[in-house]
Amino acid sequence: MDFYAKTGKLALGSRLRRLGQKFLEDGVKIFQLYEVDLDPKWFPVFYCLSQEETLSITEIALKIGQSHASVSQMVKEMKKRDVVTMQKSKSDGRVNKVSLSEKGKAISLKLETQLIDVKSATEELLNESHHSLWKAIEDMEFLLSKENFFKRVLKKRKERESKLVEIIDYDPKYKAVFRDLNHEWITKYFQLELADNQTLDHPETKIIQPGGYICFASYKGEIVGTCALIKMDNGTYELAKMAVSEKARGKNIGWLIGQHIIEKAKGLGAKKVYLESNTILEPAINLYYKLGFKRVVGPPSPYERANIQMELEF
Amino acid sequence: MDFYAKTGKLALGSRLRRLGQKFLEDGVKIFQLYEVDLDPKWFPVFYCLSQEETLSITEIALKIGQSHASVSQMVKEMKKRDVVTMQKSKSDGRVNKVSLSEKGKAISLKLETQLIDVKSATEELLNESHHSLWKAIEDMEFLLSKENFFKRVLKKRKERESKLVEIIDYDPKYKAVFRDLNHEWITKYFQLELADNQTLDHPETKIIQPGGYICFASYKGEIVGTCALIKMDNGTYELAKMAVSEKARGKNIGWLIGQHIIEKAKGLGAKKVYLESNTILEPAINLYYKLGFKRVVGPPSPYERANIQMELEF
DNA sequence: ATAAATTGCGTAAGTACTTACGTAATCATT
DNA sequence: AATGATTACGTAAGTACTTACGCAATTTAT
Known part of the structure; x- marks a missing residue:
């Protein structure tokens, strides 16, 4: 059977079935015997x-x-x-x-x-x-x-695709993308607040110039995710404005950006990273836990949508 | 799945097919993905x-x-x-x-x-x-x-059934069976000859009393095969009148009788065993080869049907 | 050169299952 | 006690194959 030689382990399923069939066919003859x-x-x-x-x-x-x-x-x-x-x-x-x-x-x-x-x-x-x-x-x-076969394939796909994801630093030409990506998820679940407009419209003056940082995830040449670090006091940085485009889900992009941003915070001399979010954003909260964040109760947030606060101490 | 635990390796075929099926089912979902x-x-x-x-x-x-x-x-x-x-x-x-x-x-x-x-x-x-x-x-x-599965089962059946075969010595009460078993195959392929009638009707005087030997194979209490040793001269015995009932085929009976009769010949001090047969009886000839017999050209036979002669030297 | 056998294909029908669906009986909930 | 959900079952129809069969086209034998 040429086919199995060529497709190899791809055709494991049908090969198994075929082998089983062979036994069962002989079964008919055995009953006759x-x-x-x-x-x-x-x-x-x-x-x-x-x-x-x-x-x-x-x-x-x-x-x-x-x-x-x-x-x-x-x-x-x-x-x-x-x-x-x-x-x-x-x-x-x-x-x-x-x-x-x-x-x-x-x-x-x-x-x-x-x-x-x-x-x-x-x-x-x-x-x-x-x-x-x-x-x-x-x-x-x-x-x-x-773990069934389907999930295993899913996992492999994620692995493969996450290798195609590049993390790149802020560049003025990405200003609009930074706004759009965040706009996408905020308006889906909540309403844009005053504080949003300020940071989204002026990332350079509101985030980067005060000692913060912004990065992007690029997949096959397209920007599909972003995240920012905002400098607070006492060696603390706030992880904020993390966004991954809907159509780029399942490529591990959140994890990749998250890890990158934590490394960056360390590089900037941070002692801890702080964030605010909402429990309705379940996948995001899970990601934060996976990245090592722990739930804390901090000072009140300027954002209405924030109902959970988390911290990662180094 | 309780069934597999109980039937164990009996259900190898369906278990294989089922496992293969699992892969293929996930295949559908993967194509969608x-x-x-x-x-x-x-x-x-x-x-x-x-x-x-x-x-x-x-x-x-x-x-x-x-x-x-x-x-x-x-x-x-x-x-x-x-x-x-x-x-x-x-x-x-x-x-x-x-x-x-x-x-x-x-x-x-x-x-x-x-x-x-x-x-x-x-x-x-x-x-x-x-x-x-x-x-x-x-x-x-x-x-x-x-060797396909069917043949393997066949082999196992033979092995098992041949254990139920007993080889027993001649007893006057088996005189008729001796005749009938031989009659069955001779008339199927050839015609009864004069020499046949003499030995089949008078096994005691024609075979045993001149120093020969007759044995039977019994399967589940029924006599299903026979074979004789006829004393010739110079320490030679002739293997003759080997017969296995049609309905008892596939139980290795020919092999069991053959081995027994060869051992018996050795016990009687034989230096070689001789036999005559016909090439039309293919399974018999194969059996003789398997038992160690080699083809020879000997003196002319009293039997018309004989067209092959074989010998086993110790 | 011509008949007979073989080959390639399509269609029909069968096989050993499955899912989908309807019905009656029973169980759970109010 | 009434209603809704669940369960056990049978039937119908679908699925992914198979074997059986018939019809051309081609190859082989005579």
């Missing part, structure tokens, strides 16, 4: 019933990990072939109690010798292989239960 | 075309290991969505040449970044697991290509 009058696809249902006497449709479905609809269909066919019997439950008029019929029980005895051979063939196969497929499957199921 | 306008099931077809420009339906089917019918259906859908173009081949009026359309080529560029992330997620997953699923699959595919 032992002259067991069962449709191989019934096997899981049949096996459960041979172990537990009486089960409802839903119970079987849960046990074998298929949909109740599928079990319902199979049981219908099995009944037509007199392999099982069905009876409405007296205690609960909804449930349909399924058991093996006499014929089914007879088949189950025959099936036992078949299972002995299938089991030892499987075990031999697993022993012959150098790398244990059985344990590898267990590993994989465990890993996927911790 | 990257906004690639492709049905995930088209992926194998699409991938082949992105590598090779133009391919026929059958070529694609071969590469991806699916039926041509399936590819034909997919290509039809893909054409409806303007992802591929189709053109009858000029050199062969039967073949339908499929290529990516302009739209398809554009998609293929988008797809590339997706594949990068999927690939690194898969690789991380495989590295995280202690037992390598990838290598385990390769092992398993290799082992199955050498």
Whole structure:
């Protein structure tokens, strides 16, 4: 199969399914060999019933990990072939109690010798292989239960894209972008306040000249995020005006800007970084925690929207 | 999933398929995430075309290991969505040449970044697991290509059943069985000859009393096979009248009787064992080779059906 | 050169599931 | 006690394949 050689591990899913299919196809022939009058696809249902006497449709479905609809269909066919019997439950008029019929029980005895051979063939196969497929499957199921494949791809995408993000210093030509990026999120959740207009319209005189700092995140040549440090007193800087464009979410930009701005604060000789925010901005608050900020109660803020204050001490 | 815990390795096939399914399900979500306008099931077809420009339906089917019918259906859908173009081949009026359309080529560029992330997620997953699923699959595919699962089960059955076979010595009450078992195969392929009637009707006087030996194979209390040693001169014994009942095939009975009779010959002080047979009885001849017999040219046989002579020297 | 076999393809129908949906029975809440 | 939510089930329809079949076009054998 040329395809697997070329796509390699990309096609892990279909390769697994294909391998499983191979086993199941042989299953059909094996049932014929032992002259067991069962449709191989019934096997899981049949096996459960041979172990537990009486089960409802839903119970079987849960046990074998298929949909109740599928079990319902199979049981219908099995009944037509007199392999099982069905009876409405007296205690609960909804449930349909399924058991093996006499014929089914007879088949189950025959099936036992078949299972002995299938089991030892499987075990031999697993022993012959150098790398244990059985344990590898267990590993994989465990890993996927911790974090499914989709999330893993998401994570990789973030990793890759964050490598394309560059952090650059303030330049007068970005003045408008600085305003727009902040305007975007403030007006989405709150209203522009007087203090906003002053800093957003005059970043150079209000932030940079008093000893502050502004940086930008650029992704594929486009400015998609920004953040500022405003000098306060006693070696404290305020982290403010952090903004990431909606369309650039999922690229770890907040984290990258945040880290950069903290390093910058250290470089400026800061002893701590302070910030104000609002609990409605959940992802932002989580980011601040991840960056090491702790919640504090500080002096009242000039901003109406501020309902949480945080600090990072070096 | 309770079922797998109980049936254990019996359900290897369905467990594999289920695991593969999990990957493929996430595949759908991943395609959405990257906004690639492709049905995930088209992926194998699409991938082949992105590598090779133009391919026929059958070529694609071969590469991806699916039926041509399936590819034909997919290509039809893909054409409806303007992802591929189709053109009858000029050199062969039967073949339908499929290529990516302009739209398809554009998609293929988008797809590339997706594949990068999927690939690194898969690789991380495989590295995280202690037992390598990838290598385990390769092992398993290799082992199955050498001997498929069905044959392995067959082998195990033979092994198990041959343990239930007992070899027992001649007893007058088996006189009729001795005749019947041999009668069964001789009349199936040849005609009864005079020499047959003599030995089959009088085993005691014709075989045992002159220093020969007869044994039987019993399976679950029923006599299903027999074999005789006839004393010749110069420390030679003839292996003759070996017969295994049709319905007891596949239980290794020929091999078990053969080995027993050779040991017996050794015990009787034989220097070699001789036999006559017919090349039409292929499984028998193979058995004799496996038991160590070599082809020889000996004196003419009293049996018309004999066209091959063999010997085993100790 | 002509018949027979093979090949490439498309369509239809089947398979082993799934999701979606409707119905009746039961449980929970007020 | 009435209403709404949940549960168990069956049926219908969809999905992603498969096998079966038929029809041309081509290759091989005679």
